[in-house]
Amino acid sequence: MTVNARPQLSDDVATHVREMILSGQVKPxxxxxxxxxxxxxGISNTxxxxxxxxLSGEGFVEALPRRGFAVAAFRAQDIRDLFWVQAMLAGRLAARAAEQITAAQLDELEALNTARAAASVRGDEASEVKRGxxxxxAVNLAADSPRLTNLLGQLSRRLSSTFYNDVEGHDDETQTAHEAIVDALRDRDGASAARLMRAHIMGGVDELIAELADRGIFADPDPGGELPPRDSHDHRTTEDS
Incomplete structure (x- = not known):
């Protein structure tokens, strides 16, 4: 076993169990x-x-003394908050990208949008999501802010990859959003790029929460079947204005 094998195995475990929880295979x-x-x-217990x-540090499971690990209670607002933080970080990265994006990077974004649209037309969902x-x-890399990008990546890994597939899989909405973001980047309009990116990421959250409620991952669903009210977070920051 190499020196790096153990961390990789524990990462695999975290990903696997996270998917089990968020898919509803195991309940709170x-x-x-x-x-x-x-x-x-195919690994050992360690x-x-x-x-x-x-995962206990991430809030997905609870470590109970002398009893083991149990699936933690989830609320719809927990999911919304995770997406909100990611939307804010991604928006800031988009604003920074607008300040310095190159012609070659804009061409790459255009090509990815074209490839995604073509995949949608031929019904190739896997390629469509991948291009998304x-x-x-590519937008994050254009921002040239590696620490902020790394932080966004850490947050993204706290949710199932299928969540982001759902966000990127809304054909018309996603294509329109991506094209508008590219236009803002080309115009060096950081405030618009940030606003559009935040709206894009948050756009499918309520639909996603409804789907998760159907899977039974929330410990205390609202008796009337209503989703918790959306927080009145101000999506603007002084940096983005």
Whole structure:
């Protein structure tokens, strides 16, 4: 085993269990036994425990003394808050990208949008989503803010990759949003680029929360079936104005 193997294994465990929780395979309060997880991933119990400890730090599981690990309670607002923070960071990166993006980088974004649209027409959902992710990565790289980009990546890993597939999979809305973001970047309009990026990321959150409620991942769903009210977060910052 190499020196880096153990951290990679615990990362794999965290990703696997996170997907189990957010897909509704395991419910709030349910105990997570290390043996089945280890068997599913073909690893020993030690990296499973390490991965579960990591998830306890992220709020996905609870470490209960002498009892093990249980799935933590989730609220719809928790999901909305995670997306809101990511939207703010991505918006700031878009604003910075507008200040310094090159012609070659703009051409790359245009090409990714064209490729995504073509994938949508031929019904290639996997390529469509992949090009969408590549678009966001290219915007972040154009910002030339590696620490901020790294922080955004850490937050993104706290949610299922399928969530972002859902955001990028809304054909017309996503294509329109991406094209508007490119226009703002080309115009060096950082405030508009930030606003458009935030709106794009937050656009599908309520629909996603409704889907998660159907999966039963929330411990205390509203008795009337209503989603918690949207916070009145101000999506503008002094840096973006």
């Amino acid at each position: 309060g349910e105990f997570l036994r290390t043996e089945p997880i280890a068997a599913a991933l 990296p499973v425990r390490e991965g579960l400890v990591r 992710h590549e678009f966001h990565r």
